[in-house]
Amino acid sequence: xxxTSVMIVGVGGQGSLLASRLLGTxxxxxxxxxKVSEVHxxxxxxxxxxxxxxxxxxxxxxxxxxxECDYIIxxxxxxxxxxxxxxxxxxxxxxxxxxxxxxxxxxxAAAYPEGILEELKAAGYDVADFDALTPAVEAGSxxxxxxxLMGYFAGCLGLPREKWEKALEKVIKPKFLEMNRKAFAxxxxxx
Amino acid sequence: xKKLLIxxxxxAWGLYNGGLGLVSSYPGTPSTEITEFLATHDDIHAExxxxxxxxxxxxxxxxxxxxxxxxAMKHVGLNVAADPLFTLSYTGVTGGxxxxxxxxxxxxxxxxxxxxxxxxxxxxxxxxxxxxSAEAYAFAKSAFALSEEYxxxxxxxxxxxxxxxxxxxxxxxxxxxxxxxxxxxxxxxIMMPGYAKKRHPLVEERTEKLRAVAExxxxxxxxxxxxxxxxxxxSGCSYLYVKEVFGDRVPVLKIGMPNPLPEKLIRDFAASVxxxxxxxxxxxxxxxxxxxxxxxxTGKKLFSAIGEFSQKTxxxxxxxxxIDAGPVPETCGAVPAVPGRPPMMCAGCPHRGMYYTLVKNxxxxxxxxxxxxxxxxxxxxxxxxxxxxxxxxxxxHGFNAARGKETEGKTVAVIGDSTFxxxxxxxxxxxxxxxxxxxxxxxxxxxxxMTGHQQNPTTGYNIKGDPASKVDLEAxxxxxxxxxxxVVDPYDLKACEEAVxxxxxxxxxxxxxxxxxxxxxxxxxxxxxxKVDPAKCRGCxxxxxxxxxxxxxxxxxxxxxxxxxxxxxxxxxxxxxxxxGGEEA
Numbered sequence: 001x002x003x004t005s006v007m008i009v010g011v012g013g014q015g016s017l018l019a020s021r022l023l024g025t026x027x028x029x030x031x032x033x034x035k036v037s038e039v040h041x042x043x044x045x046x047x048x049x050x051x052x053x054x055x056x057x058x059x060x061x062x063x064x065x066x067x068e069c070d071y072i073i074x075x076x077x078x079x080x081x082x083x084x085x086x087x088x089x090x091x092x093x094x095x096x097x098x099x100x101x102x103x104x105x106x107x108x109a110a111a112y113p114e115g116i117l118e119e120l121k122a123a124g125y126d127v128a129d130f131d132a133l134t135p136a137v138e139a140g141s142x143x144x145x146x147x148x149l150m151g152y153f154a155g156c157l158g159l160p161r162e163k164w165e166k167a168l169e170k171v172i173k174p175k176f177l178e179m180n181r182k183a184f185a186x187x188x189x190x191x
Numbered sequence: 192x193k194k195l196l197i198x199x200x201x202x203a204w205g206l207y208n209g210g211l212g213l214v215s216s217y218p219g220t221p222s223t224e225i226t227e228f229l230a231t232h233d234d235i236h237a238e239x240x241x242x243x244x245x246x247x248x249x250x251x252x253x254x255x256x257x258x259x260x261x262x263a264m265k266h267v268g269l270n271v272a273a274d275p276l277f278t279l280s281y282t283g284v285t286g287g288x289x290x291x292x293x294x295x296x297x298x299x300x301x302x303x304x305x306x307x308x309x310x311x312x313x314x315x316x317x318x319x320x321x322x323x324s325a326e327a328y329a330f331a332k333s334a335f336a337l338s339e340e341y342x343x344x345x346x347x348x349x350x351x352x353x354x355x356x357x358x359x360x361x362x363x364x365x366x367x368x369x370x371x372x373x374x375x376x377x378x379x380x381i382m383m384p385g386y387a388k389k390r391h392p393l394v395e396e397r398t399e400k401l402r403a404v405a406e407x408x409x410x411x412x413x414x415x416x417x418x419x420x421x422x423x424x425x426s427g428c429s430y431l432y433v434k435e436v437f438g439d440r441v442p443v444l445k446i447g448m449p450n451p452l453p454e455k456l457i458r459d460f461a462a463s464v465x466x467x468x469x470x471x472x473x474x475x476x477x478x479x480x481x482x483x484x485x486x487x488x489t490g491k492k493l494f495s496a497i498g499e500f501s502q503k504t505x506x507x508x509x510x511x512x513x514i515d516a517g518p519v520p521e522t523c524g525a526v527p528a529v530p531g532r533p534p535m536m537c538a539g540c541p542h543r544g545m546y547y548t549l550v551k552n553x554x555x556x557x558x559x560x561x562x563x564x565x566x567x568x569x570x571x572x573x574x575x576x577x578x579x580x581x582x583x584x585x586x587x588h589g590f591n592a593a594r595g596k597e598t599e600g601k602t603v604a605v606i607g608d609s610t611f612x613x614x615x616x617x618x619x620x621x622x623x624x625x626x627x628x629x630x631x632x633x634x635x636x637x638x639x640x641m642t643g644h645q646q647n648p649t650t651g652y653n654i655k656g657d658p659a660s661k662v663d664l665e666a667x668x669x670x671x672x673x674x675x676x677x678v679v680d681p682y683d684l685k686a687c688e689e690a691v692x693x694x695x696x697x698x699x700x701x702x703x704x705x706x707x708x709x710x711x712x713x714x715x716x717x718x719x720x721x722k723v724d725p726a727k728c729r730g731c732x733x734x735x736x737x738x739x740x741x742x743x744x745x746x747x748x749x750x751x752x753x754x755x756x757x758x759x760x761x762x763x764x765x766x767x768x769x770x771x772g773g774e775e776a
Contacts, residue, residue: 012534021195024357028195035323036357038197039299040220040643045565046740047534061435062323062356062428065503067520084526091523101743102532107570107735108744110530123524142754 003056005064009083010075011100012039012049015146018171019073020051022150026167027055030159037062048079048102073153075132075145076100081116084125093125094153096132096145128152135186144183147172151187161188196360198353201324202263202291203228204360205331207235210368212258212286215240215249217613218642219265220300221354222293226263227645230654239645239654242580242613243268247275247290254288254344255380257371259335263291266307267579271614273310276344278382280314281390283342285371287335293349296472297499300351300641302560302579304498306473311346311450315394317401318346318450319410322430324358326447333409335368341397341404348449350472352428352499402451410447413460416440421514422464424457424477424488428500429470435502436509436516452480461486470494470505536565538741539717539757541707542634544681545605546573547737547761548688554603554695557590559583559615561607562640562709570738574605581606581614584622584631591627599628600695606631609639609647612662616671622700623672630694630701631673633664634681637708644712668702675701682707684764710757718758719773723749727770734762734771 024036032055074080104110136144216226230237240246246262253260295301311318321327334345426446469478469490478490509516546566558574567574583604639645651661679690694701741755
């Protein structure tokens with residue numbers, strides 16, 4: 001089978017690491033060969049971060065380059081555009097419409113770009129955008145945006161929901177499990 | 192047990208199952224998690240040492256005592272530990288000793304992209320280089336036996352992509368390895384000239400014996416195909432990218448042991464293909480070796496010595512050579528340009544108040560290595576230099592010695608608590624002993640921040656989070672010869688300014704300890720977020736000078752993001768119109 005590539009992109013601190021571990025665990029349990037590439041260290045401090053998840057029969061490279069990605073899950077609006085060139089023809093981008101100002105915008109050196117998702121759509125990108133922050137807050141924490149988005153994305157892979165629930169149990173600390181289950185459910189139902 | 196592991200966790204499992212008894216390390220991205228994962232086992236000794244040299248020497252001591260031991264560090268950490276490494280090569284080991292070193296091509300979190308393989312060559316010790324987590328586990332585990340059999344420390348080279356990529360690893364059981372007896376062996380372990388002269392020939396002999404491992408051992412392998420048009424010699428993650436592009440269509444010599452390198456294996460491989468390529472990240476170590484054998488090879492001419500590779504790098508390079516490297520993936524179309532998003536100091540970061548004070552007073556700032564290096568970026572632009580661990584203090588001494596009174600009153604060094612423990616103390620001794628009127632600010636956030644919250648000797652806790660001896664920074668600085676030592680809260684801008692101006696004006700060296708715990712620490716409770724009263728805000732943008740990610744400017748007014756703000760109150764102190772405040776504002 002062909003290797004499938006997923007990119008989880010966002011802003012350092014939004015929880016892309018946990019999301020990629022959830023997906024990686026799920027796919028490993030499904031018996032796929034899986035590679036996940038994470039970001040640690042300086043880039044995590046509010047910078048743009050990207051995590052790659054690749055799975056298939058035999059996966060070599062842990063990273064994804066231009067035109068290779070099947071799914072991009074973007075935790076923030078403008079980050080979707082930053083990594084869109086990695087999407088392959090026929091791929092899909094899922095975007096949280098939340099806006100987080102990068103430093104050039106904060107200090108007034110640049111404006112937060114308007115209408116980027118519309119531009120992407122007009123250019124032929126398959127973009128599914130929705131507000132993941134409101135359901136995350138409803139689930140109990142703005143930090144659960146990552147799991148809301150994974151719930152939304154889950155439908156794309158066609159695996160039954162129980163398998164995702166099982167993976168959630170594996171990667172999330174018991175203390176936060178209930179909240180994240182709720183976040184996942186809200187994402188799942190938002191499709 | 193099969194598990195999805197990042198390379199660093201795989202190394203930790205390999206070392207643990209290989210019978211490790213002691214690990215001593217200093218944190219450094221991308222190596223940190225090796226030691227963190229080892230510390231989760233209660234039947235071994237795990238510790239954060241004050242620096243990499245201390246760590247390697249602790250591992251040496253345990254090896255001398257007969258225990259299998261390891262240390263882990265980032266590439267620049269090996270510079271600090273190079274002194275013990277070069278002579279450990281002569282003494283060899285009793286218990287196996289593994290030195291894990293993680294390079295950072297593309298400098299995701301580093302100040303340079305040096306290639307650690309040079310150290311293996313220069314110190315004449317074997318080096319293993321895995322390409323993924325499964326190999327990282329296997330190589331780490333086997334490294335102890337290699338170390339003991341050949342009486343040498345073994346370098347295990349990781350890089351960011353392998354250290355922080357996950358794949359499935361089959362984790363076996365821990366080997367029961369009894370400690371070896373301690374026997375006094377002066378001619379092996381006392382490296383004074385008379386004895387060291389007898390050890391050096393043994394080192395040269397050892398390299399030749401190890402070359403047989405390189406030729407026939409488990410680390411280097413040929414993956415032959417029927418197509419012999421060209422062959423590729425590669426190692427580490429470059430191997431993965433090569434396989435991603437060519438699959439099993441091209442002959443590959445995969446090097447898992449970059450030192451010492453095989454000769455016959457390479458000659459035979461070269462003879463079996465019409466043309467030879469070497470693909471390796473960073474420096475041409477493999478390429479130069481192949482050339483030294485008198486073989487023709489293409490390497491750095493096509494594949495840069497700068498940054499990381501990817502399957503795209505390999506594909507593009509071969510396509511440019513006119514070689515079929517598979518179809519070029521198609522993108523969906525043009526993408527709108529977006530502003531960059533560089534990393535920055537967190538909302539409520541305690542370093543911000545001190546940096547604002549320094550910038551406001553136009554102070555020259557010699558910086559150091561840590562989260563606070565991020566003070567260098569706009570809008571603060573607070574730093575003038577960042578070189579290596581400890582260089583802020585040693586550097587300001589030379590800077591002031593060179594320019595004297597002209598700079599003494601308007602220059603400071605800034606260094607974090609962990610970095611001060613690592614290599615700031617000796618620089619401070621030099622300031623006192625060789626008497627420059629230098630002002631040093633210790634940015635004490637009570638944790639090693641950038642690498643993800645590791646304890647250090649100033650925090651009062653050890654790697655397991657248990658209470659430990661705590662360095663008294665004030666007493667320490669005084670003991671090193673600095674009489675003027677004062678503590679200030681960086682959230683209090685007025686106190687910061689007073690302290691900085693007074694200590695700069697003083698006629699002797701001084702230390703200001705800017706003390707407040709990192710806002711990301713679990714025990715630090717955030718205060719209620721502040722708000723901007725739009726009726727009072729005049730849009731003067733003074734609060735924007737802080738570069739706080741929680742404060743932005745929209746429609747002519749400042750705005751505070753309540754999900755990010757921790758209520759530190761620094762922007763509130765800056766506002767001349769009392770427009771920023773808590774609930775009551």
